[in-house]
Amino acid sequence: MIIHINLESKYPIYTQVRNQIIEGIALGELKSGERLPSVRGMASDLGINLHTVNKGYKQLEKEGFLQIHRQRGVIVAPEEHRKADDFYREDSGHQVKMVVAEAICRGVSEEEVTRLIKETYQTFEKGGDTDGNSSH
Amino acid sequence: MIIHINLESKYPIYTQVRNQIIEGIALGELKSGERLPSVRGMASDLGINLHTVNKGYKQLEKEGFLQIHRQRGVIVAPEEHRKADDFYREDSGHQVKMVVAEAICRGVSEEEVTRLIKETYQTFEKGGDTDGNSSH
DNA sequence: TAACTGTTATATTATATATATAACAAGAAA
DNA sequence: TTTCTTGTTATATATATAATATAACAGTTA
Numbered sequence: 001m002i003i004h005i006n007l008e009s010k011y012p013i014y015t016q017v018r019n020q021i022i023e024g025i026a027l028g029e030l031k032s033g034e035r036l037p038s039v040r041g042m043a044s045d046l047g048i049n050l051h052t053v054n055k056g057y058k059q060l061e062k063e064g065f066l067q068i069h070r071q072r073g074v075i076v077a078p079e080e081h082r083k084a085d086d087f088y089r090e091d092s093g094h095q096v097k098m099v100v101a102e103a104i105c106r107g108v109s110e111e112e113v114t115r116l117i118k119e120t121y122q123t124f125e126k127g128g129d130t131d132g133n134s135s136h
Numbered sequence: 137m138i139i140h141i142n143l144e145s146k147y148p149i150y151t152q153v154r155n156q157i158i159e160g161i162a163l164g165e166l167k168s169g170e171r172l173p174s175v176r177g178m179a180s181d182l183g184i185n186l187h188t189v190n191k192g193y194k195q196l197e198k199e200g201f202l203q204i205h206r207q208r209g210v211i212v213a214p215e216e217h218r219k220a221d222d223f224y225r226e227d228s229g230h231q232v233k234m235v236v237a238e239a240i241c242r243g244v245s246e247e248e249v250t251r252l253i254k255e256t257y258q259t260f261e262k263g264g265d266t267d268g269n270s271s272h
Numbered sequence: 273t274a275a276c277t278g279t280t281a282t283a284t285t286a287t288a289t290a291t292a293t294a295a296c297a298a299g300a301a302a
Numbered sequence: 303t304t305t306c307t308t309g310t311t312a313t314a315t316a317t318a319t320a321a322t323a324t325a326a327c328a329g330t331t332a
Contacts, residue, residue: 012320019234026237038277049322054278065241071277071330084242092235093252098155099231100256101162105201106220110257114250116229120236121246148289174308185291190309207299207308 001029005046013048017056022065025076026124036066036074063088137165141182149184153192158201161212162260172202172210199224 001024005013024030036042039057043050057074060066064082068074103113137160141152160166172178175193179186193210196202200218204210239249 014320019237022234022241023237026240040276040278050278051323052321055320057278068278069330070279070328073277079243082242084244088238088242092238095231095235096249096252096256098158099228099235100253100260101155101159102224102228104162104257104260105158106218106224107215108220110254113232113253113257116232117236117249117253118246120232121240121249124236124240150289175310176308186309187292188290191289193309204309205299206297206310209308 003042003046005048014052014055014059017042017046017053018059021056021060023124025065030076032076032078034076036076038073139178139182141184150188150191150195153178153182153189154195157192157196159260161201166212168212168214170212172212174209 001021003017003020005016007013009016011019021030021036030036036057037045039050039053042053046053057066057068061068064085065077066074067077067081100113103109137157139153139156141149143149145152147155157166157172166172172193173181175186175189178189182189193202193204197204200221201213202210203213203217236249239245
């Protein structure tokens, strides 16, 4: 999977790495048990420091998306391990709250937001999906 | 309108101020043309520095939510002035993308996300709404 | 044995956040 | 007119975060 770093982004580099790995899992490009590049390999590919990659990996591990073994490397966690927990629900609840608040302020209706959600789901799920992310 | 600052939050103080003002507008607590406390007044109320308040106000002005006049103070911008533009659409599109990606990774269905959107809209719009934020 | 793994430690640089204090200029109110 | 209030600008300081660089460590794998 290919990750693009935008040095002009308002998001820190390790967050861009984190986000794009989550997108990769959602797209089915990264499957449970699949191995990710080593921190040195990924850093070298992206032209960034290994500690920056490590910071993104560590956050993903804390959030349940990855499993890190000191010598075996980094793999995508099994689905059971990344189930929705209270931390996730609080976090996504806050994000949705702000998206909706901004939408209301800008005169964007619930139907428009719902359509955007639907379209976004489709962009993630249209392709091949062999990791059990369908039929939920 | 009452703003609460959480010094332990992962969000900077000026962002908390910004977010809660947007929530206030969405809730109808803050109406178009309504005046906000001066930077000094708000800072004093919250026990923070006036520059921190100013930073939040400035961002909201840039985003079209507020209008700032050098001597007259700060007012909520009229609805026409805070219509959805390309910057907003790109920004909210990215936020929605990440919310959906995380949801898919955690086995949360489109229907569940849609329901959360609906419930969030209701929490904002159930009360009085006299600022034209209905029927969109 | 040699190469590779994430980890830890130390150091440095740059940027972001938050505060403190002072002064400015223009509008509003007395 | 004088006084007060407004956001703004400037300067300075402190702290936290982000990113990099370099080196070494301890197991795993080849």
